[in-house]
Amino acid sequence: MGRQIAAEWIKARSLRSTWVLVGIAVLGMVAQALTGVIGYPGESDRAQTLAVMSGSGLTLVVVTIVGVFLAASEYGSKSIVSTYTVTANRGRVIIAKAVVAVAIAAAIGLLSVPLARLVAVIWFALGGAGHWDAGLGTAAHYGYGTMIAYGGFAVVGVAIGVLSRSIAIGVAVAFVGLFILDALLGSVSFYSEYAFTSAAEALNNPDVHQGGLPRFGSAIALMALYAGLLAAIGVGVERRRDV
Amino acid sequence: MIQAEELTKEYRHLTAVKQLSFTAEAGRVTGFLGPNGAGKTTTISMVLGLAEPDGGQALVAGQPYRRLDNPATAVGAVLDGGAFHDGRPARASLRASCAAAGLPASRADDVLGTVGLGDAPDRRVGKYSLGMRQRLSLAQALLGDPGVLILDEPANGLDPEGIVWLRQMLRRLAHEEGKTVFVSSHILAEVQATVDTAVVIAEGQLVSEFEVGELAGGRTVIARAKQADRLAEAVERGGGKAVRSGEELSITGLDSDRVGEIALEAGVALSALGAQHQDLEQRYMELTAGKGR
Numbered sequence: 400m401g402r403q404i405a406a407e408w409i410k411a412r413s414l415r416s417t418w419v420l421v422g423i424a425v426l427g428m429v430a431q432a433l434t435g436v437i438g439y440p441g442e443s444d445r446a447q448t449l450a451v452m453s454g455s456g457l458t459l460v461v462v463t464i465v466g467v468f469l470a471a472s473e474y475g476s477k478s479i480v481s482t483y484t485v486t487a488n489r490g491r492v493i494i495a496k497a498v499v500a501v502a503i504a505a506a507i508g509l510l511s512v513p514l515a516r517l518v519a520v521i522w523f524a525l526g527g528a529g530h531w532d533a534g535l536g537t538a539a540h541y542g543y544g545t546m547i548a549y550g551g552f553a554v555v556g557v558a559i560g561v562l563s564r565s566i567a568i569g570v571a572v573a574f575v576g577l578f579i580l581d582a583l584l585g586s587v588s589f590y591s592e593y594a595f596t597s598a599a600e601a602l603n604n605p606d607v608h609q610g611g612l613p614r615f616g617s618a619i620a621l622m623a624l625y626a627g628l629l630a631a632i633g634v635g636v637e638r639r640r641d642v
Numbered sequence: 643m644i645q646a647e648e649l650t651k652e653y654r655h656l657t658a659v660k661q662l663s664f665t666a667e668a669g670r671v672t673g674f675l676g677p678n679g680a681g682k683t684t685t686i687s688m689v690l691g692l693a694e695p696d697g698g699q700a701l702v703a704g705q706p707y708r709r710l711d712n713p714a715t716a717v718g719a720v721l722d723g724g725a726f727h728d729g730r731p732a733r734a735s736l737r738a739s740c741a742a743a744g745l746p747a748s749r750a751d752d753v754l755g756t757v758g759l760g761d762a763p764d765r766r767v768g769k770y771s772l773g774m775r776q777r778l779s780l781a782q783a784l785l786g787d788p789g790v791l792i793l794d795e796p797a798n799g800l801d802p803e804g805i806v807w808l809r810q811m812l813r814r815l816a817h818e819e820g821k822t823v824f825v826s827s828h829i830l831a832e833v834q835a836t837v838d839t840a841v842v843i844a845e846g847q848l849v850s851e852f853e854v855g856e857l858a859g860g861r862t863v864i865a866r867a868k869q870a871d872r873l874a875e876a877v878e879r880g881g882g883k884a885v886r887s888g889e890e891l892s893i894t895g896l897d898s899d900r901v902g903e904i905a906l907e908a909g910v911a912l913s914a915l916g917a918q919h920q921d922l923e924q925r926y927m928e929l930t931a932g933k934g935r
Binding site: 403405406407413416472473476481482484485487488 | 687690691692693694707708709710713714717719721725726727728729730731734735737738739741742743744782
């Protein structure tokens with residue numbers, strides 16, 4: 400399995416598009432932090448700090464696209480033929496892609512809090528209103544919550560990429576499915592606690608308790624369940640399909 | 643060795659391959675020929691585990707491809723004019739395969755040198771010419787120094803020098819290193835110069851499997867006589883095979899001297915007698931006439 404992960408990492412890092420997407424994801428986090436510091440004048444320092452640290456919706460979209468891209472670009476270029484002739488076990492290939500997507504997404508998530516802190520420091524140094532009000536424990540909570548949320552969305556992106564075998568279709572399906580349908584369903588009271596996007600929101604803002612969102616632990620379980628289920632479907636379907 | 647046993651593949655409205663059986667032996671170059679739509683690529687896909695057969699099985703080194711422990715060290719494949727991402731440097735593409743196969747990364751540079759791409763390893767594949775992509779595909783196939791090579795139209799895009807290089811390399815790999823080389827191609831003159839055995843398919847079925855070397859010595863004797871029927875009977879009695887067209891007989895299995903003697907013994911006057919060489923192209927056209935899809 401380690402060999403396949405190494406191969407998928409070489410593939411991911413050797414494409415410019417991967418780094419462009421990572422760059423956009425980081426910009427998404429900067430935008431989120433800026434919105435946090437600028438958008439909360441008059442709010443409490445605590446509310447402002449939590450808003451600055453919360454995971455970015457735009458970055459969630461981008462890490463999903465990273466996942467779609469890692470999987471689907473192989474079909475568009477037909478390089479999947481080389482991949483499957485070298486590694487005949489398709490399940491291993493897909494799991495390796497998911498591991499690499501999670502690693503990239505988690506690394507982006509790891510940057511989230513330090514980046515938020517940096518933006519806040521610059522904002523306050525420039526005379527912006529507010530004050531940083533979060534201890535190390537809260538920061539760590541936000542950090543790993545965001546990493547899990549990004550990682551879960553990246554796995555779902557890989558599964559959608561495998562199932563769609565097309566970047567364009569994969570991105571469209573991911574966008575409509577995750578960010579429109581699931582978000583709409585999330586507004587229905589009995590489903591809201593089980594929606595995938597609700598789980599992401601709970602992980603991105605672990606200390607902001609809103610009605611209709613799952614608790615932090617439940618959100619992790621939901622994220623793992625949805626991502627694992629979709630990945631399993633992707634592996635099962637791909638094993639039976641011709642290339 | 644590659645063994646196809648009653649391979650069958652069906653799509654919704656089409657049987658692409660029907661009960662196809664053949665063997666590609668180690669130490670030989672086997673050509674896989676057929677008109678467009680004959681089922682060559684589908685067959686190769688099934689051999690490589692990329693498509694699941696609806697019937698029969700394909701074995702490589704005695705096992706179905708998907709059960710091979712480390713396929714890259716058993717089988718190397720060149721498919722589809724190179725299956726590489728345009729945006730990825732050639733060396734990185736090969737290094738990814740090295741990593742997946744558990745081979746040292748330096749092997750990528752070795753094979754790039756072998757195929758003549760040692761001076762452009764970090765160029766993105768999209769910047770490669772068609773011929774360079776073909777060479778890169780071959781490099782990918784050679785990575786694990788496999789015992790079996792499967793090549794789908796490997797000469798596409800190669801210049802004349804590249805074609806000669808490819809021919810020499812394939813023959814060397816088979817005859818000197820004992821590898822199984824299985825190659826599909828449309829360039830029949832090149833196939834004749836390269837392969838030892840030809841497997842011809844049409845409409846998804848085996849049409850013929852023969853030794854290409856026999857074609858070089860194989861001749862068709864053309865004899866013309868007013869009593870063509872009588873001559874045909876005498877030829878058949880003498881161990882030959884005759885096909886009549888008017889006063890003309892196309893005779894195989896006998897040389898022209900023996901046909902002349904048989905005609906004399908049978909008391910048949912010949913108005914013409916000569917030998918005609920049969921090449922792969924002629925044989926192929928006879929075998930596949932009207933069978934393209």
